[in-house]
Amino acid sequence: MTQSLRSRALALAFSVALLAPVAMAQTAPTGDFIVALVNSEPITNAELRAEVQRVTEQLRAQRQALPPPTELNALVLERLVNDRAQLQLARETGIRVDAGAVDNAEQAVARQYQISLDELHKRLAKEGLSVAAFREQLRNQQTLTRLHERDVERRIVVTEQDIDQYLADPKNANTDPLAIEINLAQILIAVPEKASPERVAALGQVAQKTLDRLLSGEDFVKLMQEVSAGDAKNGGQLGLRRSDRYPQSFVAATQKLPVGGYSEIIRSAAGFHILQLVERRIPTASEQTMVVTRASHILLRPTPQEPEAAAVSKLKDFKRRIVAGSVTFASLAREYSQDASAAAGGDLGWANPGMFVPEFEDAMNRLAEDDISEPVVSRFGVHLIKVTERRRVALSPKEVRDSVRNQLKGMRYDDAFVNWARDVRSRAFVELRDAPQ
Structure with a gap:
């Protein structure tokens, strides 16, 4: 707040x-x-x-x-x-x-x-x-x-009792879609890598007939054993895991399914998938996660001799050279970046949300993995930012309580x-x- x-x-x-x-x-x-x-x-x-x-x-x-x-x-x-x-x-x-x-x-x-x-x-x-x-x-x-x-x-004032009550209230469960744990079972109709269009179409028809049989009431495990090219152990189940550890297409296809329901056919590089939602587990308020980011940057600090516009122009040229493959981000960072990260090729390490100033973090959050930003101006200078990796991590009990304390403060601020x-x-x-x- x-x-x-x-x-x-x-x-x-x-x-x-x-x-x-x-x-x-x-x-x-x-x-x-x-x-x-x-x-x-x-x-x-x-x-x-x-x-x-x-x-x-x-x-x-x-x-x-x-x-x-x-x-x-x-x-x-x-x-x-x-x-x-x-x-x-x-x-x-x-x-x-x-x-x-x-x-x-x-x-x-x-x-x-x-x-x-x-x-x-x-x-x-x-x-x-x-x-x-x-x-x-x-x-x-x-x-x-x-x-x-x-x-x-x-x-x-937020007391420890306030935090305990918040965590104990079922309505405060963690409903972040990517933090919800799901267990999926699949039937995979495999498509060979160099299959002709006619062969792909024929396998698509097999997948559709399989889905029709499931919807008419046939047993999932029996059909999986009959037609699936996937792992048949444990009834084709892929295991209970956080949604962010499944392919995004699987999550999207099963997000609105009831437990036991079947997805529409999903096409991937491996073939045609039919998914069954076996289990869905919504984390409690005390089980929270956050996305952490590993990024690198090249920082140029404007000076009277090299004003902000010149720094922006130079970083644009750096990006062009990196994208063209003539030089690496890390080598340019080692040579030109004007902060302590230069020795590590611009690597800033793993960062929790809120660790960087807003103008830097906003630009970083808009990048996909391996993307490079346009020059970004912050109170520290001009940056070229590269995101190398993102991952979702579980918060420690202390971090969860700190997060709840901040939420409650925000709710009471007005x-x-x-x-x-x-x-x-x-x-x-x-x-x-x-x-x-």
């Missing part, structure tokens, strides 16, 4: 800059007036109108219904009041966001829209927003995020945030003012 909050904060910063035609007013225009005071700090009508316009356009872009204008104005003003009170609390209690953090946030906005900083600044100018005002918005968003992380999360924000609001002096007559 905390990560979700960070995402919402960044999304708000992006939309303030690039979705609203006028954005937040930098100075009060002639005839502007104060609509609210928060501990003697004013909120002007120009600020309110600009934020209402931004929210309106955002809701329209998301095709959401707009509240009546009076209600929308009241809701937006209340949020501005809450944000102002929270920013004041952050400043009073020592939260500071330095220029470097704002620089990183500004660069993240540019990367989000795949434009340079210069282009971002030109767009801001067209929308009537100065770079200084935009950076202040980014600073405020980061300040609020840090305040929420500090003050809201410490209100959330209530904690609402109560905390209400407390901050109640401690602030707020005066709402009507428009001058």
Whole structure:
């Protein structure tokens, strides 16, 4: 939930800059007036109108219904009041966001829209927003995020008894499709490697007749012994194992079957398969797995002599050479990568989810095994990423409990945030003012 909050904060910063035609007013225009005071700090009508316009356009872009204008104005003003009170609390209690953090946030906005900083600044100018005002918005968003992380999360208490109750509740069983254990039995109508189309068609007809006989009530084991080219031991059963250890086509074909049911005919390189679902076992909440990834990267850190664009260009050339087979990923990593993994050919070892920064991990998670990414910009530099292997591993009892603790914290975050924000609001002096007559 905390990560979700960070995402919402960044999304708000992006939309303030690039979705609203006028954005937040930098100075009060002639005839502007104060609509609210928060501990003697004013909120002007120009600020309110600009934020209402931004929210309106955002809701329209998301095709959401707009509240009546009076209600929308009241809701937006209340949020501005809450944000102002929270920013004041952050400043009073020592939260500071330095220029470097704002620089990183500004660069993240540019990367989000795949434009340079210069282009971002030109767009801001067209929308009537100065770079200084935009950076202040980014600073405020980061300040609020840090305040929420500090003050809201410490209100959330998850006891060991809470975790025990969660794990004991049957409705919290692990329903990850690839973690469910299944036992399949198969009848295999083998197809020779160089079989003619006519021979393949004839064997397909044998498979169809076999399936028809099964559906009419004939015994699976008897038919398996009669026609299957597969292992006949144990009634053709392949064994109880996690779904991710079966071919994906087998899992997809049997996912919705009842125990004892038969699949449609599945074609593979080996031939035609008919599967029976012998057993399905859903893990309990205390039996959890996760996918771990082994990846390599080549990291180039931009410098004044080799800026980011040059690093991107160089890594694109590296990828072209690797794909062409003229050089290996590992050899280029050893020669050029600018971090400690260079000595190991860029190998980063096995990584659990969340170990890398989001921009790196998101790109890595989109890759199939042995794929190489396009250049990826992160806060550390520019990366070329290769995924070498993935596997699903069981979590230890401690890891399961830590995972449940985080889930429960996430489930309780919204209530904690609402109560905390209400407390901050109640401690602030707020005066709402009507428009001058």
